[in-house]
Amino acid sequence: MTQTTPQQCDFSPILVADIGGTNARFAIATQFDAHSNTFTIEHLRIYPSADFNAFEAAISKYLDELPIPQPTRACLAVAGPIKSQQVYLTNLGWHFNAETVQQQFGFDTLLVINDFAAFAYAAPYLDGSKNLNIKPGQAQAAANIAVMGPGTGFGAACLVRDINGTAVMSCEAGHISLAPVTELDRQLLAVLKANNQHVSVETVFSGPGLVRLYRAMAEVKGKPAQDLTAAQIAESATSCEICDATLNHFCDWMGSVAGDLALTFGALGGVYIGGGILPRMTERLLHSRFIDRFSEKGLMSQYTKQIPVTLVTQENIPFIGAAACLHGRKS
Structure with a gap:
């Protein structure tokens, strides 16, 4: 098993996303405070999913509007099945390959997880x-x-x-x-x-x-x-x-x-x-x-x-979970 509890260390920003049938939400986890056990989530943008014909168009818009340098790491929480590297968002008709997206947008690391998996990763960090x-x-x-x-x-x-x-x-x-x-x-x-x-x-x-x-x-x-x-x-x-x-x-x-x-x-x-x-x-x-x-x-x-x-009524659970999932992985 991989350790998912981040330790006190230098934190490299993570692009996090919550992709559902209604909205595509993106943000950056910019910091982790080991003392308070919290991630700082900034640069939130929410786009109606129906405005795009593919996931690649949505993330491209976010990156174009991002006022800081693009992170080299990303973790996406999606409301849909993931089979190997193939991701399906049935309600949207979106389908993409995680490896292809990683290469297309130049991420050193890109993970895609189910939205309830993100919820589970977030559980130890809830307020x-x-x-x-x-x-x-x-x-x-x-x-x-x-x-x-x-x-x-x-x-x-x-x-x-x-x-x-x-x-x-x-x-x-x-x-x-x-x-x-x-x-x-x-x-x-x-x-x-x-x-x-x-x-x-x-x-x-x-x-x-x-x-x-x-x-x-x-x-x-x-x-x-x-x-x-x-x-x-x-x-x-x-x-x-x-x-x-x-x-x-x-x-x-x-x-x-x-x-x-x-x-x-x-x-x-x-x-x-x-x-x-x-x-x-x-x-x-x-x-x-x-x-x-x-x-x-x-x-x-x-x-x-x-x-x-x-x-749980706290906001941004998928972002917290996505950040925890990737930050806790051994490189």
């Missing part, structure tokens, strides 16, 4: 004062850390730590089969199975999944479902019984999923939850059964009860 503890616990300093979260899809990864160092394990946890725990879970799952060939975690825990859960909840409750988007479901919760029940159950069931993944990853170092959905409903999450359902794991309940869970 506790900028995030929300949603489940107390006692994190073990040298144990694994799990990161996960629902957004456009559902992502997860693990920062694996042992006596030899640390490494990040990416995975496709969003596509594991969703397990029911309560009777309401089972009723909802039966409706979801009637309309989906495979009911995965992402089938429910994502933006489109929230709509599916709302429709299933309406059917289980014997109420008509309206044609609502995820945002409209959230906005209507105070006046719509089914919307309210949907959001409550989203938080409850998410607790079981997070607990399952904590067990899977052996995440005694803590669980960090991000994504674009839960940070917008923090009060509901705090008043839900998330903690109970996270912890209720039969013979392993004492194991999960000790694991702290943090809702």
Whole structure:
């Protein structure tokens, strides 16, 4: 495994990027402070991804506008699969070869990692004062850390730590089969199975999944479902019984999923939850059964009860993770 905890040393700037279906975000990690365990992120630029027909055009624009000399190192966090050196951003139709980009733009080093891998690399550098503890616990300093979260899809990864160092394990946890725990879970799952060939975690825990859960909840409750988007479901919760029940159950069931993944990853170092959905409903999450359902794991309940869970609301996580990934590598 490679050591990913930067030591106090001279810091060579790193071009970092967060490439998603909506925006291509670029910045420079200009400094690392070992005392405060923080990276300094500067020269941020955000470009609508739809303005470019290829990744190369987006990074070229950023470099043309950069007011400082181009860094010789770069790490890109992308929302898409990476196979060898081939990078695919399906929602954009972008495809590029990392080695070709490295040569084209003259980087000595260029790494491309999944966006949730970047989240995992960032975990040891998060600022506790900028995030929300949603489940107390006692994190073990040298144990694994799990990161996960629902957004456009559902992502997860693990920062694996042992006596030899640390490494990040990416995975496709969003596509594991969703397990029911309560009777309401089972009723909802039966409706979801009637309309989906495979009911995965992402089938429910994502933006489109929230709509599916709302429709299933309406059917289980014997109420008509309206044609609502995820945002409209959230906005209507105070006046719509089914919307309210949907959001409550989203938080409850998410607790079981997070607990399952904590067990899977052996995440005694803590669980960090991000994504674009839960940070917008923090009060509901705090008043839900998330903690109970996270912890209720039969013979392993004492194991999960000790694991702290943090809702990450801090900005620039992909930049921090990209910088940590590259800076921590042995040259």
